Amino acid sequence: MFAEYMPVISLLISISVVMVISPGQDFAIITRNSLLYSRKSGVIGAFGIFCAIWLHVAYSLAGIALIISQTAILFNFIKYAGATYLIFLGVKCLTAKNNGVIPNSISDKPLISNTASFRAGFISNALNPKTTLFFLSIFTQVVTPETPYFIQFLFGSIIATAHLIWFCIVAFFFSSQRLANKIYGLKVWIERVMGVCLCLLAAKLIYL
Structure with missing residues (x-):
């Protein structure tokens, strides 16, 4: 049974890499x-995106993505x-x-809470309507009522893991500390950009 889905899995891996x-x-x-x-902070944000991807997977498999895409009010709200x-x-x-201080180590950088880091990644991905449309287009093509649940789970795992x-x-x-030492003096301009x-x-x- 698994072998018959290999072409779809290979295609999904390729699409996921390009997307991410x-x-x-x-x-x-x-x-x-x-x-x-x-x-x-970056890694925790990556896990936030990972969890948001599973949110997209869940409602796509439940058929809610189709409702969202066809309901202007819901789509525009998102x-x-x-x-x-x-x-x-x-x-x-x-x-x-800019406080004008260049950090001597990673620990000298300003702090941001784990919650804030996770929230930034999660909300960014969860409220991206382009991601909603992506999942709608993908899952309506590769998932049918006959698709086993473990295969559906595998599809979601591929996309989520690629993002993570x-x-x-x-x-x-x-x-990296080397990169930070080189450009942290430009912190304020990086923030602006x-x-x-x-x-x-x-x-x-x-x-x-």
């Missing part, structure tokens, strides 16, 4: 938190809620101030 490495709001948030706060959160983060970045692995890699790269990017991503969501 495409720059977007998740990438911007994990990069910002890893670079300006800590590796731990879209504008996601855009509002991105604008909130963007404004925080644009108004951040990629964003952990992003967190590890952008939290990230703020602009997040606001632009919000605008893109609004006009999706």
Whole structure:
């Protein structure tokens, strides 16, 4: 039984890789938190995205994704809620101030709570209507009433794990001490650039 789904699984892996490495709001948030706060913050944010992916999987398999995509009020609520959160983060970045101190170690960086790190990743992905449409398009093509539950679970696991692995890699790269020493002096400008990017991503969501 498993062998007959191998072509679909291979295709889903390829699609998941392309989807996850495409720059977007998740990438911007994990990069910002890893670079300006800590590796731990980035990894926890990656787990937030991982959990949000399972949320998408759950409602897609339940058929709710189709309802959301065909109900303008629900779809617009998700879209504008996601855009509002991105604008909130963007404004925080644009108004951040530089204390002029370059950290000597990762522990010298400003702190952010685990809850805030997780929430940033989770909300960013959960309120992204593009992700909702992605799951709708994927699961309506590969899942049928005859698809076994363990295969459906495997489909969700592939997508969620791809996101977790990629964003952990992003967190590890952008939290390296060598990189921090080189660019932390530009912290305020990095915040500004990230703020602009997040606001632009919000605008893109609004006009999706």
